[in-house]
Amino acid sequence: MSAWQEYKKQNNIVRPWDLLNPKMERSTEEKAQKRIDICSECPELIQATKQCKKCGCFMTMKVKLASATCPLQKW
Numbered sequence: 001m002s003a004w005q006e007y008k009k010q011n012n013i014v015r016p017w018d019l020l021n022p023k024m025e026r027s028t029e030e031k032a033q034k035r036i037d038i039c040s041e042c043p044e045l046i047q048a049t050k051q052c053k054k055c056g057c058f059m060t061m062k063v064k065l066a067s068a069t070c071p072l073q074k075w
Contacts, residue, residue, distance in 0.1 A: 014068045016061065025066040035063035035075045042074065 018024045027035070036059060039045050044053045050060045054071040062068045069075070 014062065014065050016057065018065055019061055027064055027066045027068075031066075032063040035070075036060060038070070038074050039063070042072070044072065 014024075036050075039050070039052070039059045040047075042052075045051070045059065046053060049058065051058050052062075052071065055062075
């Protein structure tokens with residue numbers, strides 16, 4: 001494992017391009033749905049784009065990555 005991969009693993013860092021990596025673990029559909037349900041109730045979500053104001057991520061995509069975390073620790 002590279003130093004960057006180890007750092008990401010220790011710090012739960014995900015990037016948008018991680019969705020393109022077939023080796024990245026994906027969340028189950030149920031887990032992704034629970035996450036997006038939590039985001040939908042959050043005042044930091046831009047409803048029109050489903051983008052988080054805190055991290056800038058498009059949450060409909062981010063919730064699909066198993067190692068992703070909410071910047072507000074809601075999930």
